Amino acid sequence: MRRTSFSVILLCILKCIGFVLAICTVGKHEGGPADRLQCSNVTLQTISNQTTNISALLVFNSNLRYITQRAFAKYARHLHSLNIYNCHVHDIHADAFDALSSLKKLSLPSNNITQMKEAWFKDLVYLEQLDLSFNQIEKIEPAVFDRLPLLKRLDIRENRLTCLDPLALPGGIDKLYFSGNPLTFKCRGKLTLWMRDHGVSYKTEENEKQAWLDKLLWLCAIGDANVAKSEVLMRECVILNLFNQLRTGLSTAESYPLTTDCATERDRLTNCIITEAQAFRSITNGNVIKKLLFYIRQAKSNF
Structure with missing residues (x-):
């Protein structure tokens, strides 16, 4: 009897704690004509019950997993910024962002997304910033960026991409952050050379550490067209250049005469x-x- 009473009391306490942690607050949003809604430990149903006059919506530390059809259509009139951070999102309905034609910034960092699908962005024609960093993305559907003609900033750091074709990117993009992806040498060389030639910024602390690699990849790719087409030859070219630098250093260093x-x-x-x-x-x-x-x-x- 005592055990049963204790279990009931414990369940009540947990429910009360859950209720307390499910919090939404409304504040002023400087970047839009309406308010800013910030929610944690909530469901999509909880979010949909809030006020409609919202310019920016931030949802964090929740267990959403799947973003359903027209999940934010209620806020379509004023919503300029949508940030869903650390919410265990694994998949998104093709019409999840339906009607959000005024959205300029979409952030989905620190979730469990494995691929970028073209259908998600069909209504986001005015999107300027997209953040999908710290996910598990292995694939980007070919026509994704055709849906985002005004995109200026893309953050895909810390994912699982082995390549990103620069020719698929929007023409107006000016910032691209990709560190933490296992890009092939062939792809990285082509991508960073294209960004350098088109004035696209990609400098982060991690990329600064790898500046030496990009320079070697450019030299290898520019020096021989056949090398630029082969991952094996690109790797061998980088190794050869590093060895030559090491040999030159050893043969000229006074502290290590050969x-x-x-x-x-x-x-x-x-x-x-x-x-x-x-x-x-x-x-x-x-x-x-x-x-x-x-x-x-x-x-x-x-x-």
Whole structure:
């Protein structure tokens, strides 16, 4: 009997706590003609019960998972900014943003979205900023950006994209943030070179650290059209350039003079690797350097 009473009391306490944490507040929004609505620990039903005179809507720390059809149509008249942050969103109905033709900023960061679908953006013709950072996006449907002709800023940091075609981006885009994606060397070189030539900013703290890589990728791509078309050749070209820089540094550094004996042994090892590579018909400079670094690592681990 006591156990049953305790369970009932515990459930009541949890329900009360949940009710307290489900909070929506309304304040002034400087960027629009109406108010700003901010909600946490809510459902879409709770959001739809709020006042309609809203320019900006922020929903965070909730368990929405799926954004339903016309979920925010009630606010279509004035809504300029929609931010759904850390709400476990996994999928979105094709008509979820239906009628939001005045929306200029859409943010869906820190959710569980795995792909960007064209249908989501069919009514967002005036969208200028799109933030999909810190999701799990692996795919962007080809015609997504055809729906967003006025897009100026795109943030897709920390996703799972291996490539992003710059030719698919809107012509007016001026800021693109993509760090934290496993882009291939071939794709990254093409993308960053295009952005440099078109004046598109992509500088973040992480990208600054990788500026050396972008410069090498540009050199490799510009130097040989065949290299620019092959991921394998791009990787080998980067490795070769790094090795040449290392060799130049070692041969010119006063603190590390290269002795005659060391140079001889290096040449013998290199010739050995070249001979082995020829046997497998894989003789390229990049491949030779990869094998050289592999053998050096093996030798070091045996000490």
